[in-house]
Amino acid sequence: xxxxxxxxxxxxxxxxxxxxxxxxxxxxxxxxxxxxxxxxxxxxxxxxxxxxxxxxxxxxxxxxxxxxxxxxxxxxxxxxxxxxxxxxxxxxxxxxxxxxxxxxxxxxxxxxxxxxxxxxxxxxxxxxxxxxxxxxx
Numbered sequence: 001x002x003x004x005x006x007x008x009x010x011x012x013x014x015x016x017x018x019x020x021x022x023x024x025x026x027x028x029x030x031x032x033x034x035x036x037x038x039x040x041x042x043x044x045x046x047x048x049x050x051x052x053x054x055x056x057x058x059x060x061x062x063x064x065x066x067x068x069x070x071x072x073x074x075x076x077x078x079x080x081x082x083x084x085x086x087x088x089x090x091x092x093x094x095x096x097x098x099x100x101x102x103x104x105x106x107x108x109x110x111x112x113x114x115x116x117x118x119x120x121x122x123x124x125x126x127x128x129x130x131x132x133x134x135x136x137x
Contacts, residue, residue, distance in 0.1 A: 004076070005136070009050070009072075012052065019033075062121065073121045074121065075122075075124075076125070076136045078124065078126050079126070081110045084110055088102050096115060105125075111123060111124050
């Protein structure tokens with residue numbers, strides 16, 4: 001696994017208030033608003049997005065409450081589905097806690113998630129849809 005983050009997703013409790021804070025308060029521009037998630041124009045950096053806190057916690061297999069879930073998920077997107085399984089295996093061998101084993105996802109992609117030794121959550125994803133994804137590898 002390379003030292004790269006494909007996107008930063010922040011689990012938020014109030015999507016509209018969070019959008020206002022970042023757009024009106026900080027001047028960020030929304031690139032895509034999917035209703036359940038929002039992504040901001042990365043302006044040359046790593047994309048940052050919001051996802052409803054409960055939905056994001058469910059996506060990666062943990063509780064949305066402060067018990068083990070900080071509301072931050074590091075996303076790692078790959079070009080080949082088989083790479084998800086390889087990285088999950090690498091992480092498990094390194095001592096990661098598998099939160100959600102790699103599997104088909106409800107939106108049509110493939111992915112899984114793990115927590116590193118300090119509890120930071122990595123969500124791995126692959127999708128054959130779209131050609132402008134911010135691939136980590």
